[in-house]
Amino acid sequence: xxxxxxxxxxxxxxxxxxxxxxxxxxxxxxxxxxxxxxxxxxxxxxxxxxxxxxxxxxxxxxxxxxxxxxxxxxxxxxxxxxxxxxxxxxxxxxxxxxxxxxxxxxxxxxxxxxxxxxxxxxxxxxxxxxxxxxxxxxxxxxxxxxxxxxxxxxxxxxxxxxxxxxxxxxxxxxxxxxxxxxxxxxxxxxxxxxxxxxxxxxxxxxxxxxxxxxxxxxxxxxxxxxxxxxxxxxxxxxxxxxxxxxxxxxxxxxxxxxxxxxxxxxxxxxxxxxxxxxxxxxxxxxxxxxxxxxxxxxxxxxxxxxxxxxxxxxxxxxxxxxxxxxxxxxxxxxxxxxxxxxxxxxxxxxxxxxxxxxxxxxxxxxxxxxxxxxxxxxxxxxxx
Amino acid sequence: xxxxxxxxxxxxxxxxxxxxxxxxxxxxxxxxxxxxxxxxxxxxxxxxxxxxxxxxxxxxxxxxxxxxxxxxxxxxxxxxxxxxxxxxxxxxxxxxxxxxxxxxxxxxxxxxxxxxxxxxxxxxxxxxxxxxxxxxxxxxxxxxxxxxxxxxxxxxxxxxxxxxxxxxxxxxxxxxxxxxxxxxxxxxxxxxxxxxxxxxxxxxx
Numbered sequence: 352x353x354x355x356x357x358x359x360x361x362x363x364x365x366x367x368x369x370x371x372x373x374x375x376x377x378x379x380x381x382x383x384x385x386x387x388x389x390x391x392x393x394x395x396x397x398x399x400x401x402x403x404x405x406x407x408x409x410x411x412x413x414x415x416x417x418x419x420x421x422x423x424x425x426x427x428x429x430x431x432x433x434x435x436x437x438x439x440x441x442x443x444x445x446x447x448x449x450x451x452x453x454x455x456x457x458x459x460x461x462x463x464x465x466x467x468x469x470x471x472x473x474x475x476x477x478x479x480x481x482x483x484x485x486x487x488x489x490x491x492x493x494x495x496x497x498x499x500x501x502x503x504x505x506x507x508x509x510x511x512x513x514x515x516x517x518x519x520x521x522x523x524x525x526x527x528x529x530x531x532x533x534x535x536x537x538x539x540x541x542x543x544x545x546x547x548x549x550x551x552x553x554x555x556x557x558x559x560x561x562x563x564x565x566x567x568x569x570x571x572x573x574x575x576x577x578x579x580x581x582x583x584x585x586x587x588x589x590x591x592x593x594x595x596x597x598x599x600x601x602x603x604x605x606x607x608x609x610x611x612x613x614x615x616x617x618x619x620x621x622x623x624x625x626x627x628x629x630x631x632x633x634x635x636x637x638x639x640x641x642x643x644x645x646x647x648x649x650x651x652x653x654x655x656x657x658x659x660x661x662x663x664x665x666x667x668x669x670x671x672x673x674x675x676x677x678x679x680x681x682x683x684x685x686x687x688x689x690x691x692x693x694x695x696x697x698x699x700x701x702x703x704x705x706x707x708x709x710x711x712x713x714x715x716x717x718x719x720x721x722x723x724x725x726x727x728x729x730x731x732x733x734x735x
Numbered sequence: 736x737x738x739x740x741x742x743x744x745x746x747x748x749x750x751x752x753x754x755x756x757x758x759x760x761x762x763x764x765x766x767x768x769x770x771x772x773x774x775x776x777x778x779x780x781x782x783x784x785x786x787x788x789x790x791x792x793x794x795x796x797x798x799x800x801x802x803x804x805x806x807x808x809x810x811x812x813x814x815x816x817x818x819x820x821x822x823x824x825x826x827x828x829x830x831x832x833x834x835x836x837x838x839x840x841x842x843x844x845x846x847x848x849x850x851x852x853x854x855x856x857x858x859x860x861x862x863x864x865x866x867x868x869x870x871x872x873x874x875x876x877x878x879x880x881x882x883x884x885x886x887x888x889x890x891x892x893x894x895x896x897x898x899x900x901x902x903x904x905x906x907x908x909x910x911x912x913x914x915x916x917x918x919x920x921x922x923x924x925x926x927x928x929x930x931x932x933x934x935x936x937x938x939x940x
Contacts, residue, residue: 391918393919394923397921397925398925398926432764557881557883558883559795572818577818578821667800668764669766669796669814671795678795678796680814682812692802693919695798701886701887702883705883735909
């Protein structure tokens with residue numbers, strides 16, 4: 352029997368349609384059908400000057416907006432050869448890791464909800480709200496903050512932010528332990544996640560799967576460790592890995608990653624250097640507001656940057672970072688004008704979704720729901 | 736990343752194994768780029784994956800770009816990764832647009848299999864299979880070698896109209912099945928697409 356699941360099924364976490372061939376309750380074949388929230392962001396970016404692309408690309412994967420900003424800004428910075436100040440690197444790490452915790456909390460709450468643990472959603476969203484409060488305090492927006500700029504960040508963190516962040520960092524490990532206490536000894540949760548949705552490490556690598564899914568299968572591959580970007584080499588953190596790569600391992604790896612993110616933020620905040628938060632290059636970075644009324648040159652730079660934007664010399668670059676879902680790559684092609692000729696995102700959800708068939712074929716349809724939750728696709732990122 | 740010297744060594748070895756395969760090498764922003772003739776895409780990818788000392792076994796991304804008005808116009812990018820040495824290498828397959836009047840084989844080195852199919856080489860006559868009657872550029876699919884390319888090749892086909900020969904299910908992936916046109920091409924305008932609300936249909940036909 353062929354069953355059409357979605358595109359509006361609540362367990363698909365977005366507008367994903369699954370064409371499932373069933374034999375009784377067992378999945379025999381499966382085909383994801385995507386494209387329902389395709390908005391043509393990549394095409395629209397071709398018509399925007401470089402600085403106007405930033406808020407656009409944030410809206411692809413709407414749960415990990417800081418990561419999209421970093422991938423895009425980092426790519427443009429490397430194209431124009433702009434070095435960002437140390438303080439900006441630390442601030443970026445703080446917000447990226449806060450965003451990683453936020454993304455994992457949304458995943459944990461909604462996935463546990465699929466498995467029947469409704470209370471988890473409220474606990475996870477309680478902490479998620481505190482992270483959004485922190486975003487709002489520093490950037491003025493709760494989501495899609497447009498905080499990262501080419502050259503650094505738009506403004507320094509406000510007075511009192513560090514104190515509020517430290518309070519959050521002291522509470523968070525306790526809260527994560529509470530989540531574990533709720534789920535780790537829960538018979539229903541354990542029997543539904545253990546030994547379901549197993550895909551071998553070799554097969555995952557063939558399918559190009561990255562992120563927590565790959566690490567759950569025992570492959571310690573993390574771009575934060577492998578490549579040298581931002582201030583990550585300075586910090587001491589571990590890469591959690593699983594053993595057999597079932598849904599339980601995927602859960603454990605993500606929860607362990609939240610602990611590691613808390614540690615990274617603590618170190619980044621402790622070692623936060625003084626100094627500028629954005630590069631001092633007037634060809635790419637807006638001059639400070641105070642100079643506009645006294646310096647004619649600053650006014651001209653400001654006018655040129657806001658009206659035409661800056662030009663980027665011909666070149667192309669692929670810059671990849673570790674997002675909560677895996678390798679998030681940004682490809683930017685510059686043709687010398689003030690608008691990018693192509694902005695392409697290698698979205699981890701899009702690539703990881705190919706492993707869903709391997710995870711589900713041969714298992715019960717209930718396990719398929721569990722596997723989909725543990726896969727953690729964000730359909731905004733899949734369809735772009 | 737392989738450094739500039741390492742890239743030239745790779746070029747030399749690929750040239751020795753497949754004469755005429757490498758068109759150009761580039762090294763910018765600390766990234767190595769190997770531009771190749773699309774007829775040799777599978778042998779070159781196989782060589783890079785299996786030759787001892789190379790072992791670029793992970794395809795992290797496959798995407799395309801339109802370099803209009805340059806010729807060859809399109810390029811399919813393969814972002815290869817060696818996870819042991821933590822090295823990235825970009826392979827660029829340069830594709831001509833057979834629909835343009837200047838279309839033809841890449842730089843005069845028209846591969847024989849392209850002219851055998853009658854679509855890739857030389858003839859600008861619209862005899863291709865595309866829905867809108869355009870002749871489409873073609874390249875071999877690498878899904879057998881890298882299963883991860885399945886969705887990504889479909890995406891490139893969807894947005895650029897580049898046909899991947901041997902792909903198991905080459906259909907549109909993000910756009911509707913009945914969509915006409917290749918929207919990520921540079922000559923496809925932004926905006927201006929009619930929205931089919933029932934009101935519009937009734938009042939504007």
